[in-house]
Amino acid sequence: MQESNGAVARHSPLEIAPAEFRALGHRLVDRIAEFLESLPQRPVTPGESPARIRQALAAERSLPHAGSDAAGLLDRAADLLFAHSLFNSHPRFWGYVTSSAAPIGVLGDLLASAVNANVGAWPLSPMASEIEAQTVRWIAELLNYPVDCGGLFVSGGNMANLVCFLAARQARAGRDVRKEGVDGARLRVYCSTETHTWIQKAADISGMGTDAVRWIAVDGQGRVDTRAVRAQIERDRDAGERPILLVANAGTVSTGAVDPLPELAHIGREFGLWLHVDGAYGALAAVAPDAPAALRALAEADSIAVDPHKWLYAPLEAGCVLVREAGRLRDAFSYHPPYYHFGDEAINYFDLGPQNSRGFRALKVWLALEQVGREGYARMIADDIRLSGELFAHLAQFPEIEALTQSLSIATFRFVPADLGPGEERDDYLDQLNRELLTRLQNGGEAYLSNALIQGKFALRACIVNFRTSASDIRVLPPLVVRIGREVDAELRPSGLRIGSGPAGQFPHPSGARSTNG
Numbered sequence: 001m002q003e004s005n006g007a008v009a010r011h012s013p014l015e016i017a018p019a020e021f022r023a024l025g026h027r028l029v030d031r032i033a034e035f036l037e038s039l040p041q042r043p044v045t046p047g048e049s050p051a052r053i054r055q056a057l058a059a060e061r062s063l064p065h066a067g068s069d070a071a072g073l074l075d076r077a078a079d080l081l082f083a084h085s086l087f088n089s090h091p092r093f094w095g096y097v098t099s100s101a102a103p104i105g106v107l108g109d110l111l112a113s114a115v116n117a118n119v120g121a122w123p124l125s126p127m128a129s130e131i132e133a134q135t136v137r138w139i140a141e142l143l144n145y146p147v148d149c150g151g152l153f154v155s156g157g158n159m160a161n162l163v164c165f166l167a168a169r170q171a172r173a174g175r176d177v178r179k180e181g182v183d184g185a186r187l188r189v190y191c192s193t194e195t196h197t198w199i200q201k202a203a204d205i206s207g208m209g210t211d212a213v214r215w216i217a218v219d220g221q222g223r224v225d226t227r228a229v230r231a232q233i234e235r236d237r238d239a240g241e242r243p244i245l246l247v248a249n250a251g252t253v254s255t256g257a258v259d260p261l262p263e264l265a266h267i268g269r270e271f272g273l274w275l276h277v278d279g280a281y282g283a284l285a286a287v288a289p290d291a292p293a294a295l296r297a298l299a300e301a302d303s304i305a306v307d308p309h310k311w312l313y314a315p316l317e318a319g320c321v322l323v324r325e326a327g328r329l330r331d332a333f334s335y336h337p338p339y340y341h342f343g344d345e346a347i348n349y350f351d352l353g354p355q356n357s358r359g360f361r362a363l364k365v366w367l368a369l370e371q372v373g374r375e376g377y378a379r380m381i382a383d384d385i386r387l388s389g390e391l392f393a394h395l396a397q398f399p400e401i402e403a404l405t406q407s408l409s410i411a412t413f414r415f416v417p418a419d420l421g422p423g424e425e426r427d428d429y430l431d432q433l434n435r436e437l438l439t440r441l442q443n444g445g446e447a448y449l450s451n452a453l454i455q456g457k458f459a460l461r462a463c464i465v466n467f468r469t470s471a472s473d474i475r476v477l478p479p480l481v482v483r484i485g486r487e488v489d490a491e492l493r494p495s496g497l498r499i500g501s502g503p504a505g506q507f508p509h510p511s512g513a514r515s516t517n518g
């Protein structure tokens with residue numbers, strides 16, 4: 001092609017002409033809208049094997065030498081994903097802590113990609129950087145955390161916790177660990193045995209090693225024993241170690257337990273420790289009208305990790321770091337002097353965290369916050385918590401279901417055959433039975449749960465961070481568990497472990513089960 005100046009116009013194979021781009025985009029958006037509309041009628045997952053998925057993808061093909069038509073490709077990608085995915089936006093998806101994706105966030109990601117701002121540095125992303133800063137402040141507001149805090153978006157809870165961990169290490173190590181390393185520093189961190197595995201990764205990555213983590217026992221409700229925390233800190237201090245960081249859970253990942261934040265804040269102040277709250281899942285419950293009282297002490301934390309891709313229902317990925325003293329993030333990550341733009345300090349996010357080039361994760365979160373406001377989130381989160389309570393009450397009415405715990409929006413329980421007698425192998429058998437039950441339930445696609453270990457017992461676990469779940473969805477679950485439980489029991493018991501059969505009702509009814517309603 002000849003341009004007016006006589007040069008030959010470049011024809012890039014990746015370019016898509018505007019008219020075609022429009023047509024492709026409209027078609028894709030139509031297909032996505034149909035897909036979202038069809039979700040309630042679909043199985044939560046097709047439950048296929050890795051071999052089946054690889055076959056559908058033709059995984060063995062080598063890289064194409066020549067390209068192919070974009071329209072056909074987008075259709076094929078949509079077909080593959082709509083037919084062979086687990087849908088966490090399904091109203092009966094209650095696994096892990098994974099939310100339904102807000103539709104406005106889906107569109108936000110498209111817009112963010114189109115502008116392709118590099119939110120690593122202010123000059124590369126003037127508006128995007130400011131939107132991220134505003135979104136961080138709004139999240140702080142939702143938690144009643146000081147809005148002059150520092151913060152940034154990262155990929156999720158693990159990274160948010162890691163960033164806070166590194167900020168705490170630099171702030172409290174008593175020397176410049178970034179330069180000198182941690183050799184011989186004998187730094188120690190404290191957290192409950194219910195803490196998520198990010199803590200081991202952080203201790204490892206920080207060079208402190210996992211032996212630096214002091215695991216503190218929890219009470220019957222999964223909350224850290226504050227007396228044991230204090231005793232361990234004193235022991236370590238007296239032995240010449242350096243306690244630097246106290247980690248509190250605002251919503252443990254397995255049962256939703258909220259540690260006693262006010263007492264931990266007190267201990268942190270008394271011993272000069274950095275108080276970090278892992279609120280990846282539960283901190284946002286603070287916005288609900290009847291939130292656990294302990295969450296009011298979030299305001300006292302030195303740092304908080306919170307996951308917008310959990311209880312703000314943002315599409316993956318979006319984690320958020322909040323640090324009370326904004327300068328602490330620069331102290332922990334920057335190798336540059338602050339950057340001024342027309343007299344104002346401009347935010348260069350590459351100075352506040354480990355990443356250099358950064359995508360615009362905040363946009364999808366900002367859009368959803370604007371769309372529904374504080375009031376909308378308060379309602380959705382309160383509804384999730386209420387539905388979880390209703391589910392728990394409903395489960396407890398089934399004689400073959402042992403309801404175990406309920407806190408925030410997590411309920412745990414297990415199936416116990418009515419005629420299962422006592423015996424040494426009873427708990428082993430119940431673990432085996434419930435493990436198999438869960439596998440079948442997950443593959444069956446009628447509803448989706450994951451599991452938790454409750455005082456050594458294998459439990460089924462429903463976590464509702466799903467604005468599409470309604471009361472009619474949760475009523476499906478108990479009969480489904482009973483049906484699959486009986487089926488598995490009938491297959492396993494005659495041939496498997498021998499458990500004495502006793503008369504029904506011989507075991508304490510689930511009404512004796514503890515509840516961790518917080």
Ligand SMILES: *Cc1c(COP(=O)(O)O)cnc(C)c1O
Nearest residue numbers: 097156157158196252253280281
């Ligand atoms: C989900 C979760 C994490 C990990 O977050 P990701 O977003 O999966 O990286 C850490 N802590 C708690 C309490 C969580 O619920």
